[in-house]
Amino acid sequence: MxxxxxxxxxxxxxxxxxxxxxxxxxxxxxxxxxxxxxxxxxxxxxxxxxxxxxxxxxxxxxxxxxxxxxxxxxxIATPTGGMSQLLRLQVAAHGFPLADVVQTRLVLEDAVVHALTTSADRDTAEAHRMLEAMDAPDLSPAEFLALDAQFHLALAEASDNSVIAAMMAGLRSSIESYVQAGAVAIPDWSAMADRLRKEHRALVARVDAGDELAARALLRAHITGYYTAAGLTRRQPSDPPIPTPDPTEN
The missing domain is CATH 1.10.10.10 (Winged helix-like DNA-binding domain superfamily/Winged helix DNA-binding domain)
Structure with missing residues (x-):
């Protein structure tokens, strides 16, 4: 029955x-x-x-x-919430291998950069608001990294690709859990936070300028660089060199 x-x-x-x-x-x-x-x-x-x-x-x-x-x-016309919820439940129930999360982030956020830099009416206002929020003094690593995750989600939502935005929203808890776990392995968090702020601003500056190639390189170096610095993944020979952000873009 x-x-x-x-x-x-x-x-x-x-x-x-x-x-x-x-x-x-x-x-x-x-x-x-x-x-x-x-x-x-x-x-x-x-x-x-x-x-x-x-x-x-x-x-x-x-x-x-x-x-x-x-x-x-x-x-419902835009059922992105359902997709996000299902991904969050999958993360909570089983977890995803870190290598898969990193690779998926790179694929999704690379698509985000392409969409934003090739759009004539891109709007990165929310991402800029997150940059300002991350400049607040005395943020704990957990608070900073939560804003970091929201920053990347804001870029995804600005891409106007509802599927990518929903997938990024659904993976957000998984991404946050890994980056939060890695923070404890970083000996000088203050220096790392300064580095991440500069990388974020350099990335948004290239996105706002419509410079797709530079933005994609900065994004890949930013994501792989943090995971490597936190001891979560090993740097691969194919990984791009970590660029030094232009101080004029800080």
Missing amino acids: AEQSVRAWRLVLDHIEGDLLEGRLNPGDRLPSERDLAVDLGVGRSSVREAFRVLEVMGLIRTATGSGPQAGAIV
Whole structure:
């Protein structure tokens, strides 16, 4: 019976997925009622409710009781929150190998730099706000690194690529946990914080100038440099040299 119930709610999910893929359902549309779906698919209403709960947790629909235009289950236009939540749950449940996190960061943030430097209307205001926040005196390593993670997320969100932004948001807890763990191995945190501030400002300056090649090199050196300095990864021969940030960009 339990196995049949699982198959039933998955049948509902598959049906709704098909409607989305075929364009019969679009963002903003209301799903058929529980009763109608149950009759059409030959399943119990409890199975439909279970499928709706799964879709709501995934951020694909929102549900509201009552009557009127906002009642029922409605497809959400930008379900990035669901993707972020699923990634966070995966991190919490299993964790990701550090090498995979670093490689994924490099791929995602490289795409962010490309999107920003090739955009005519890029907006890095939030990233600049994070730079100013990281200049505050007496920040603990944990506080500084939390702002650091928010800085990188702000750049991702500014790229206007909702998938990349959602993935970065979902990986944020994993990224933070690793960089926080590495901070205790750094003998002179004050010097490291100064270095990271300069690297951040140099990176944003190149992004704002639309200099993609320089920004990508700075980003890769910034990410791999910290993990190496913290003893989390070993420097590879293929890693780019760590550039000295231009003091005029500080």
